[in-house]
Amino acid sequence: METKANYVAVGAFVLACVIGLVITIMWLAGAQYSQEWAYYQTYFKGPVTGLGKGTVTRYNGIDVGRVTELKFNPNDPQSVIVTMQVQPNLNIREDSQASIESQGLTGGTYVEISGGTAKSPVLTAKEGQDYPVIRAKQSTLQQLEQSAPEVVAKLNVAVTRLNDVLSDQNRKSLTNVLSNLDQTTSAIAKRSADIDATIKNANTATANLRDASATLKPTLDHVDVTVSKFNKVADDADAFLKGDALSQLSSLVNEMRRLVTSLTRFSDQLNREPTKLLFGDRRKGYDPNEKK
Numbered sequence: 001m002e003t004k005a006n007y008v009a010v011g012a013f014v015l016a017c018v019i020g021l022v023i024t025i026m027w028l029a030g031a032q033y034s035q036e037w038a039y040y041q042t043y044f045k046g047p048v049t050g051l052g053k054g055t056v057t058r059y060n061g062i063d064v065g066r067v068t069e070l071k072f073n074p075n076d077p078q079s080v081i082v083t084m085q086v087q088p089n090l091n092i093r094e095d096s097q098a099s100i101e102s103q104g105l106t107g108g109t110y111v112e113i114s115g116g117t118a119k120s121p122v123l124t125a126k127e128g129q130d131y132p133v134i135r136a137k138q139s140t141l142q143q144l145e146q147s148a149p150e151v152v153a154k155l156n157v158a159v160t161r162l163n164d165v166l167s168d169q170n171r172k173s174l175t176n177v178l179s180n181l182d183q184t185t186s187a188i189a190k191r192s193a194d195i196d197a198t199i200k201n202a203n204t205a206t207a208n209l210r211d212a213s214a215t216l217k218p219t220l221d222h223v224d225v226t227v228s229k230f231n232k233v234a235d236d237a238d239a240f241l242k243g244d245a246l247s248q249l250s251s252l253v254n255e256m257r258r259l260v261t262s263l264t265r266f267s268d269q270l271n272r273e274p275t276k277l278l279f280g281d282r283r284k285g286y287d288p289n290e291k292k
Helices: 002-034 140-165 168-190 192-242 244-272 274-279
Strands: 038-045 056-059 062-073 076-086 097-102 109-113 133-136
Touching: 038 097, 056 076, 076 109, 168 192
Parallel strands: 038 133, 056 109, 097 133
Antiparallel strands: 038 076, 056 062, 062 076, 097 109
C-alpha cells in the first residue's frame, strides 16, 4: 500500500507541474498576443537573403520587434516589402533608415533601423499606405558587394603596374643605381678631408662677407643722407618753379626786352638824324597859296 501511495503522489506532482507549465506558456502567449505593436514597412531593393518571419528588428542596436511578413512588391519586381512589428512609442522619424545587417561573418541576419534626427517629424502612414514606410538603405555588405568589381579592377591595375616595376630590366636598373650610389658614397668618404676644408673656407668667406657688410653700412648711411638732401633741394626747386617767383621773373625779363628794344630804336634814329632830335622836323609841305 505504501508503494502504491508513493506512485500516486509522484504522479500527482508530475501532473501538477505539467499543468502549471501549460498555464505559464498560455499566459505568456496571451500576454504576447495582447501586447500592442506598431507596424512599419520597408521596401528593400534586391535580394533579402537571410530574412524571414520572426527575424529580429533592432532600433539603434536594441531588439524592439520582429519581421511579420515578406512579400513581393507588385509595382516593382526588384523590390521586396518587409513588414515589421515593433514596440510602440519609439517615435521613428521620417529620416530614419532601415537596412539588412549581419552579426559578423557567420552570425544571423537582422533588420537595423536608425534613429534619425530630433528635428525630423515622426513618421506616419501616407495616403494609400497600409503602414508607415521606412526608407531603405544598402547594408554594409551590400555596399561591399556593389563596389567589389571596381575594387578588383583597381587591384588588377595595381598588380600590373607592380609587375612592370619589378620587371627584369627595372631590377637591373635598380641594381646599377644602388651600385653607383655605393661608389659615390665611397668617393665622398675618401674626400672627406677636402670637404671639411671646403666647409672651413666657406665659413671664412661668410665671416669676411659679414665684416664687409659692417664696413659698408656707414657708407650706405651717408648715401642715404646725401639722397635726402638732394631730394630736399629738388623739392625747393620744384616749389620755386611752381610758385609766383617764376611769373615775376618772366615779367621782369619781358620789361627788360622792351626797354632794350626802345633804346635800340633811339640809338638808330640818333645816328640817322641827329639834328631832328635837337631842332625838330623843319621840312614843310607844298603850299599852293604861297607866292613865289
